Amino acid sequence: MATTSNGDAEAEKSSKIDGEEKTQTVPLLKLFSFADSTDVALMIVGTVGAIANGLGMPLMTILFGQMINSFGNNQSNNTDIVSIISKVSLKFVYLAVGIGCAALLQVTCWMVTGARQAARIRGLYLKTILRQDVSFFDKETNTGEVIGRMSGDTVLIQDAMGEKVGKFIQLISTFFGGFIIAFVRGWLLTIVLCSAIPLLVMAGAFVAMIISKMASRGQSAYGKAANVVEQTIGSIKTVASFTGEKQAITNYKKFLVDAYKSGVHEGLAAGIGFGTVMLVVFCTYSLAVYFGTKLTLEEKHTYSGGQVMNVIIAVLTASMSLGQASPCLSAFAAGRAAAFKMFETIERKPKIDAFDKSGKVLDDIHGDIELRDVYFSYPTRPDEPIFNGFSLNITSGTTAALVGESGSGKSTVISLIERFYDPQVGEVLIDNINIKEFQLKWIRGKIGLVSQEPVLFASSIKANIAYGKDGATIEEIRAATELANAAKFIDKLPQGLDTMVGEHGTQMSGGQKQRIAIARAILKDPRILLLDEATSALDAESEKIVQEALDRIMVNRTTVIVAHRLSTVRNADMIAVIHRGKMVEKGTHLISIVLPYYSFTCRANIMYT
Template sequence: MPEMSCWMVTGERQASRIRSLYLKTILRQDVGFFDKEINTWEIVGRMSGDTVLIQEAMGEKVGTFIQLTATFVGGFVIAFIKGWLLTLVILSSIPLLVLSGAFMGILISKMASSGQTAYSVAATVVEQTIGSIRTVALFTGEKQAIANYNNSLIKAYNSGVQEGLASGFGMGSVMLIVMCSYALAIWFGGKMILEKGYTGGEVINVVFTVLTGSMSLGQASPCLSAFAAGQAAAYKMFETIDRKPEIDAYDTNGKQLHDIRGDIELKDVYFSYPARPDEQIFDGFSLSIPSGTTAALVGESGSGKSTVVSLIERFYDPLAGEVLIDGINLKEFQLKWIRQKIGLVSQEPVLFTCSTKDNIAYGKDGATTEEIRAAAELANAAKFVDKLPQGLDTMVGEHGTQLSGGQKQRIAIARAILKDPRILLLDEATSALDAESERIVQEALDRIMINRTTVFVAHRLSTVRNADTIAVIHRGTIVEKVHILILFK
């Protein structure tokens, strides 16, 4: 028992290390990886379900398998000593045992992999349903959600049935070969007594030691099933772990300057999204934004406005051309350092299920309470935060559901302000707000745009009138560029 406990602890430790390494690798990947190769709940499913399978394969089952294997080997060693000729004849069945066990292991591994994929799809359905429970309830989509979940489980059920059949037939084949071996042993043992002078005790000794060894081999079958399932789970996880991202967030190489001025230039850029490589977004796109100015990008949906923001943030790299900051190619900077100089506020602010303070503090490592409060003041968020039940320590709910749209947007602005970025990117930051909320948020934005290079995507005149330059984008091309300073200021 102590040995089993030791193996269990070792398995848990190794599974924890793999889980930690997997998460670290996932966070290292570029945005294109999440666009086309994996989804959220596939990651969660692997970290929760697959690591359990790996833990079983590396834990108690290893100790059990070693014990049963030692019993198998020891039994045949004793059998050879007591009657080598009879044991040699019985050994003729071993290749059949090995082949049936290997075939069973391959089938179980494939079925386990298919089942894990099916359960990942089912988990995605649950996540989407629970995460959007208000929408589901609004459209009375509960039955549809249950039907989708049940349909997702059908594949998992079929995989489980097939895995059980493979295990059953495999185990049955093993036991059939074992019993045939006993019949052969008894028949040949009788001949040895008559022809070679074996005693009955020696024959019984050989048969029982081979019997014990063979039964141990049969009992090792569940261990082999666990190893096969763990191998299938580990293969997927290590496939991701071994992946080298094109844009590496952990890469420590690259330039780190004392500071940047904030000059932005997109020079003859060609770009297509990884998930849609056949759809050309930019075909020789060029744009220049001087330091300290405010540029507005306007145009119809799908024209490429938000793509400009994604390229400046280096979520993606252009297929050709350059994205320059202060005349230096964005690829030459250390990614973590340059992203600390860029702030982003999106149309749909992402808040975490934690306190208001923690959501704002996410913008800067080691931020003090004074810095957080100052950022809230600049973002026009301090007044409503102080009115919350616990002030900055008030929980915002899942995805910020306890706050209004304008309040969430101001928290997101405060988070961006906290890092004091030289470049501020606003991707339709006020488009989803009512007139009053837009006015308050716009006041906050006007405060923080001073002495920064600001790029914002907008549709409303009230938003763009404070810009220095308006660039009209149509199908990935700038069709007009207007200096709005002359018109409104």
């Protein structure tokens, strides 16, 4: 484990230069890796429309040349000129109708497929986030980053594989169409004007490179800023009590300054690139007019005025299309940078997969629990072992209390039974079957967890309780509130079960939140009940009420209690004292001796097994 961690650390260090992260991107084609058959059809139709739309401008130069030649034909009378101009004008109308239809197909198809694929990426990203193991959230991501990627980065990705792709294909079509027509109408003048192309390409490449780098830095800074906001708003009472508003604003501004600097550099690069493109284009205008006039006046060349203007406008239109492609290249660069982390997460295969359908599914479990010779350390602290050969056996239908100093490993036992983590060595067994062999969703459905700080969602009491079981009926919810000793206070509320609990349950007291959490856990009728210091944060009166609720629901279940209070463990069938990752004492009921390894003085009689 230590070796792996050190390797990751070295990889992370190697990805930085002078304290700044390297720009990491995905190939452009990979952006479309989540397209389905409908999206492919839309992209094909949109591409055809974009090519046709792009050819509109080069074709227009031919008509423009015909119009100039008709004006300059002295041998024709006025009637002939009007007839020729009328025909050219009609051709302009036909061209306008064709370009209009092509533009409609181009924009519609590419915008629709971009929106479809971006929505699919959002859904896959959220699904992948939810299927990850707990260690992923410990060390690799945070709430603000996830929200920032789903709200901001997907917009950049959608832009990079939607309308901008159609626009880019249109401009490339204009580029090649313009030069093909220019070479056909006057190859010598076209070759001379081609001297401007290398400068245009160099300017575009410079802009794309700088913008890609700056966009990646800006996205990282905005993600960190969003995390500051999420933490501040989510803990607003703590921030207010410690008058930390100024500190929160300072931290937020610090990341905004980084994003601002990236935006300034990006804007400067785009401005220099666009300015260079315009400089080259207008210099090319000058060269084209001079050399075109010279070719027209020389008798050895049969260039008419219409041909010269046709070539000049076709070449400049084609060249301008490269300059106009700069925003598209910027969008591609930003989208590729934004997609890197999202696609990396989507492709990540967790070791503990909550969506994995394989594994054993039994009719039911008895609830025997055994931790056999377990060696474990948390992924974020691989060099600090929690358990070194830890073993524990809990018989079905009994209540086991885990006591000991803070940091001794009590809550780790809960995490291993829930399979939030897997031990590096050893086994966690339920009914003498390794927990890894069970289907994860099924086995977690047989386990109920009530933690010290119950998490409630910003919805009604009924919705929070119903979260414990899919398709729960109102009768089952009411029965759960009765068992959790929560029915009395809920019935006194004006809206009863429909009462909103507020953000993170702020509208409920500590005891009320805990009883709602107990009702949620008991709703699925678990065979194993895990209580991780479920009453430690409550006052004496609330603790008494909650403890009564716990005593009700622990009947005929295997219950594991992590506690620091004597009142919580006094009715346990077995008490295990954990000290520095080892079980040092194990007994049955409380009588009269001091536990030297416990975090407070407690009188008990240890019946050794």
